[in-house]
Amino acid sequence: MERKTRTAALISAALMTATAIVCVAAEIEERTAAARAVADAYQAQLRAELLKGLKEGAAAGAIVVCREKAPAIAAKMGAEKGCEIGRTGARVRNPQNAPDAWEAGVLAAFEAKCAQGENIIRMEHGEIVAAADGKRVFRYMKAIPMGEACQKCHGTAIDTALAAVIRQHYPQDQATGFATGSLRGAFTITQPLP
Numbered sequence: 001m002e003r004k005t006r007t008a009a010l011i012s013a014a015l016m017t018a019t020a021i022v023c024v025a026a027e028i029e030e031r032t033a034a035a036r037a038v039a040d041a042y043q044a045q046l047r048a049e050l051l052k053g054l055k056e057g058a059a060a061g062a063i064v065v066c067r068e069k070a071p072a073i074a075a076k077m078g079a080e081k082g083c084e085i086g087r088t089g090a091r092v093r094n095p096q097n098a099p100d101a102w103e104a105g106v107l108a109a110f111e112a113k114c115a116q117g118e119n120i121i122r123m124e125h126g127e128i129v130a131a132a133d134g135k136r137v138f139r140y141m142k143a144i145p146m147g148e149a150c151q152k153c154h155g156t157a158i159d160t161a162l163a164a165v166i167r168q169h170y171p172q173d174q175a176t177g178f179a180t181g182s183l184r185g186a187f188t189i190t191q192p193l194p
Ligand code: HEC
Pocket: 050, 059, 060, 061, 062, 063, 066, 067, 070, 087, 088, 089, 091, 092, 093, 094, 095, 097, 144, 145, 146, 147, 149, 150, 151, 152, 153, 154, 175, 184, 185, 186
């Protein structure tokens, strides 16, 4: 009888643990889907602004889009959605976009998946982590592939005049020499949890 009770208690504990794992997994899945939607909306707006900027003037003008509009759109969208939105990469143009330790780890994992031939378009990672203050935060990253339109400013053969303008604004620029189809960087989203 006693053994039966103990077995029942063990089974019940195991079930509770399993249920907790399933619940956390469901929460991560749900938050990942929401973060993906935010990243996709941010990407669509950025792309539209960039194409507009490139059409309206020289690429030098479009640099303003990347420098001023990208953080402005991110701030507005983040305020609406209750999260922080940014862009990062293993090699960055703006040192303010440099990855933190968690982001660097995810970027390295993305890079490894690229080496295995995985599709960059669908590469993402969501996780609940403890912030410095001990509170839970949800963190999400979505890979950004290097497109043909990005070659002008991040590519292997950047126009000399444009390269000079870029250097003037970003003396520490490391974000050049990317081949089309390679991993340029990632969107990064942080959401405080209740
Ligand atoms: C007109 C030039 C220009 C074009 C075209 C351009 N970028 Fe950028 N990109 C920049 C500049 C300038 C920054 C730095 C923005 C900042 O100060 O935050 C930047 C920053 C970034 C960053 C943030 C990380 C970092 O390096 O600081 C990513 C990611 C990025 N670009 C991806 C892309 C992708 C993908 C494309 C093509 C769809 C693209 N860029 C096209 C100029 C450009």
